[in-house]
Amino acid sequence: GNWSRLAAQQSLTQDDLIGGGGSGNVTLIHITDIHAQTQPVWFREPEINLGVGAVAGLPPHLTGAAFRQAFGIAEGSPRDYALTHDDFVALARTYGRMGGLDRIATVVKAIRADRPDALLLDGGDTWQGSLPALRTEGADMVRLFNALGVEAMTSHWEFTLGIDRVREIVEGDLQAAFLGANIFDAEWDEPAFEPMTMVERGGAQIAVIGQAFPYLPIANPGWLFPDLSFGIRQERMAEVVQSARDAGASAVVLLSHNGFDVDRKLAEDVPGIDVILTGHTHDAIPEPVMVGKTALIASGSHGKFVSRVDLDVRDGAVQGIDHRLIPIFSDVIAPDAEMTALVEETRAPFADEMSEVLGTTGSLLYRRGNFNGTWDDLICNALVAEREADIALSPGFRWGATLLPGQEITREDVFNVTAMSYPAAYRTEMTGAFLHTVLEDVADNLFNPDPYYQQGGDMVRVGGMGYRIDVTQPQGSRITEMTLLRTGERIDPDRTYTVSGWASVNEGTEGPPIWDVVEAHIRKQGTVTIDPNQSVDVIAG
Amino acid sequence: GLGALAAAFVLPKVAVAATDDAIAAFTGGASVGQGGITLTAPEIAENGNTVPIEVSAPGAEAIMVLAAGNPNPDVATFNFGPLSGAQSASTRIRLAETQDVVAIARMGDGSFVEARQEVKVTIGGCGG
Amino acid sequence: MADNVKPRVRVPSSATAGEVVTIKTLISHQMESGQRKDDAGNVIPRSIINRFVAAYNGETVIDVTLEPAISTNPYFEFQAKIPESGTMTFTWYDDDGSVYEDSQEITVG
Numbered sequence: 218g219n220w221s222r223l224a225a226q227q228s229l230t231q232d233d234l235i236g237g238g239g240s241g242n243v244t245l246i247h248i249t250d251i252h253a254q255t256q257p258v259w260f261r262e263p264e265i266n267l268g269v270g271a272v273a274g275l276p277p278h279l280t281g282a283a284f285r286q287a288f289g290i291a292e293g294s295p296r297d298y299a300l301t302h303d304d305f306v307a308l309a310r311t312y313g314r315m316g317g318l319d320r321i322a323t324v325v326k327a328i329r330a331d332r333p334d335a336l337l338l339d340g341g342d343t344w345q346g347s348l349p350a351l352r353t354e355g356a357d358m359v360r361l362f363n364a365l366g367v368e369a370m371t372s373h374w375e376f377t378l379g380i381d382r383v384r385e386i387v388e389g390d391l392q393a394a395f396l397g398a399n400i401f402d403a404e405w406d407e408p409a410f411e412p413m414t415m416v417e418r419g420g421a422q423i424a425v426i427g428q429a430f431p432y433l434p435i436a437n438p439g440w441l442f443p444d445l446s447f448g449i450r451q452e453r454m455a456e457v458v459q460s461a462r463d464a465g466a467s468a469v470v471l472l473s474h475n476g477f478d479v480d481r482k483l484a485e486d487v488p489g490i491d492v493i494l495t496g497h498t499h500d501a502i503p504e505p506v507m508v509g510k511t512a513l514i515a516s517g518s519h520g521k522f523v524s525r526v527d528l529d530v531r532d533g534a535v536q537g538i539d540h541r542l543i544p545i546f547s548d549v550i551a552p553d554a555e556m557t558a559l560v561e562e563t564r565a566p567f568a569d570e571m572s573e574v575l576g577t578t579g580s581l582l583y584r585r586g587n588f589n590g591t592w593d594d595l596i597c598n599a600l601v602a603e604r605e606a607d608i609a610l611s612p613g614f615r616w617g618a619t620l621l622p623g624q625e626i627t628r629e630d631v632f633n634v635t636a637m638s639y640p641a642a643y644r645t646e647m648t649g650a651f652l653h654t655v656l657e658d659v660a661d662n663l664f665n666p667d668p669y670y671q672q673g674g675d676m677v678r679v680g681g682m683g684y685r686i687d688v689t690q691p692q693g694s695r696i697t698e699m700t701l702l703r704t705g706e707r708i709d710p711d712r713t714y715t716v717s718g719w720a721s722v723n724e725g726t727e728g729p730p731i732w733d734v735v736e737a738h739i740r741k742q743g744t745v746t747i748d749p750n751q752s753v754d755v756i757a758g
Numbered sequence: 759g760l761g762a763l764a765a766a767f768v769l770p771k772v773a774v775a776a777t778d779d780a781i782a783a784f785t786g787g788a789s790v791g792q793g794g795i796t797l798t799a800p801e802i803a804e805n806g807n808t809v810p811i812e813v814s815a816p817g818a819e820a821i822m823v824l825a826a827g828n829p830n831p832d833v834a835t836f837n838f839g840p841l842s843g844a845q846s847a848s849t850r851i852r853l854a855e856t857q858d859v860v861a862i863a864r865m866g867d868g869s870f871v872e873a874r875q876e877v878k879v880t881i882g883g884c885g886g
Numbered sequence: 887m888a889d890n891v892k893p894r895v896r897v898p899s900s901a902t903a904g905e906v907v908t909i910k911t912l913i914s915h916q917m918e919s920g921q922r923k924d925d926a927g928n929v930i931p932r933s934i935i936n937r938f939v940a941a942y943n944g945e946t947v948i949d950v951t952l953e954p955a956i957s958t959n960p961y962f963e964f965q966a967k968i969p970e971s972g973t974m975t976f977t978w979y980d981d982d983g984s985v986y987e988d989s990q991e992i993t994v995g
């Protein structure tokens with residue numbers, strides 16, 4: 218209730234959250250994977266986040282009680298609310314929404330008051346994920362992040378705006394250096410964007426290398442950026458790190474969108490990187506994860522956190538590192554008035570459209586987690602109902618804000634889980650054998666024991682069908698007991714089923730945009746209630 | 759995202775024998791060692807129709823490349839001439855499905871060495 | 887001769903004596919594998935570039951045998967040793983008997 222909320226908020230102060238003066242002589246500020254969320258949001262962290270092979274049970278593959286135990290977090294505390302899924306609804310009502318670009322601006326200004334030349338770096342997935350970002354093709358986020366003073370960024374979903382738009386922004390309004398050591402021209406195999414930038418801070422040369430999401434043409438539609446090739450390119454990274462050292466860098470910072478497990482392996486195999494600011498997998502970890510001499514920093518997503526990293530750079534090398542994962546409690550950190558006004562200006566043209574109420578949710582609607590999430594269950598229900606399908610597929614995206622039970626669902630809320638540039642809700646026929654191949658293929662992108670074969674999403678969400686998955690098995694043997702829920706019968710490999718889904722990477726996919734399908738379904742339901750999904754049986758090993 | 763798989767899905771499985779036969783034809787049945795040859799390929803193909811690979815074997819006379827999971831495993835053979843500046847080459851190849859790419863070098867002394875790497879061909883989709 | 891076959895090469899215009907330089911070549915070509923079928927179900931006959939040779943002042947740099955598993959628009963990157971000024975010649979041999987050529991001068995100075 219209100220009493221506990223007030224008490225909880227009074228126990229938190231802005232000064233405590235941001236902290237006092239930092240150590241060392243060089244400060245990095247890291248924001249990543251905001252997915253165009255300029256407003257404070259609810260965002261429930263995953264209940265299931267399995268690691269396989271060498272990383273099983275290591276951060277970020279800890280949830281709930283294991284997470285609290287690993288980092289000394291008290292149950293029910295503000296950090297518990299921010300970092301785990303447990304008791305989410307009650308804690309959300311206690312501690313309030315998180316994020317908001319105007320609160321982030323306050324934090325950035327406070328850090329700069331202490332360290333005026335702090336280097337603000339954006340890990341990407343910035344220009345996609347909201348209705349205004351979709352309608353302005355990222356222009357709103359470019360303007361806002363310019364105002365925030367971002368000096369360098371890397372990328373992933375940015376490229377789903379299409380290569381022409383990316384070039385237009387990079388060569389036009391964008392003030393940040395747009396870095397990607399692993400982005401190559403596919404025809405002549407030559408670098409297509411700047412790999413790094415060198416800046417002087419605290420009397421030392423600091424190299425910031427960018428690494429875009431390695432699997433862009435696989436995870437997203439390659440036809441939107443047909444002349445580019447990505448990949449992890451470990452040898453290329455080693456060369457760029459060496460060239461930074463040769464050019465006199467005392468500290469090498471990798472601004473990465475590889476995903477955490479890929480970065481962990483990269484840190485093992487490529488020497489000479491002092492700090493990796495990780496992104497893409499949306500993990501928030503309260504402490505640096507040390508891999509040899511490399512510190513891996515994970516700063517979460519959706520504006521929930523800002524990382525402050527203080528480096529002691531002396532005698533040509535990093536001598537020490539301090540890190541604070543600053544949680545952006547929106548009821549505690551005061552909004553920065555200038556940024557509030559600017560955000561409102563970017564939202565104004567769409568305000569009426571976004572605020573329209575479509576229905577109410579009776580259930581917690583969240584997405585994040587390796588398997589099902591209730592938001593995707595709702596989307597799958599909409600696909601089955603509106604497109605008259607046996608089975609629905611919804612991609613395992615890690616972006617999308619949460620709604621609490623009893624909350625009205627606005628059009629903005631629907632766009633926060635669907636806004637992207639290839640939204641067609643297709644309807645097609647697939648054999649049972651093909652469906653099995655699809656599930657096996659996606660499962661291997663998530664649970665291959667070699668991180669370099671992982672793409673960092675979550676398992677494709679399925680409606681109308683249940684299955685059993687043993688994540689310890691090799692590709693082809695993980696998925697069994699596929700069942701058509703409507704009849705309770707096993708999926709027949711030779712039978713053809715009607716399947717509806719969205720976010721196909723194939724050019725020319727036809728169908729209404731997913732947000733229209735979901736809106737129509739919500740309007741018919743009035744109040745949507747999602748029962749806990751029991752149709753995926755997980756064997757975690 | 760689905761459907762990129764469709765082309766790979768209908769291709770026949772190839773007998774391992776065809777790859778072994780191609781290796782035997784190249785080596786004349788000589789034993790094949792490890793080391794001294796590097797094969798660089800992406801872990802996951804961005805597009806199975808055009809997968810970049812690089813082979814390098816300092817001191818090689820020739821390097822043969824095979825795709826062990828294609829209907830026909832033959833890919834290319836690089837013969838290095840007197841003005842070759844390094845016994846290395848890059849090209850782009852077609853892979854019907856997830857499989858090992860194999861490179862075998864015939865060295866200047868008549869010996870043979872090989873390197874292999876699995877390249878995954880996936881339907882993709884999803885992401886963080 | 888196949889349609890619209892166009893070779894392109896990237897070669898440095900100068901080098902020092904004995905320098906090893908990187909050469910890149912592309913040729914637009916369908917590389918019809920002989921395994922595809924047309925809409926009527928008939929096999930589309932194989933039609934590929936089956937050999938590529940780069941030579942400098944008549945001496946071989948690299949001589950490549952291509953199979954149908956080489957991608958559309960065959961691409962090669964390799965290293966050449968440049969002992970003196972001269973001409974790098976590139977030759978592509980088509981299944982249909984066509985031969986495509988390109989060349990570029992390199993000055994050693």
Ligand SMILES: [Mn+2]
Nearest residue numbers: 342373497886
């Ligand atoms: Mn991402």
Ligand SMILES: [Mn+2]
Nearest residue numbers: 250342497886
């Ligand atoms: Mn993201």
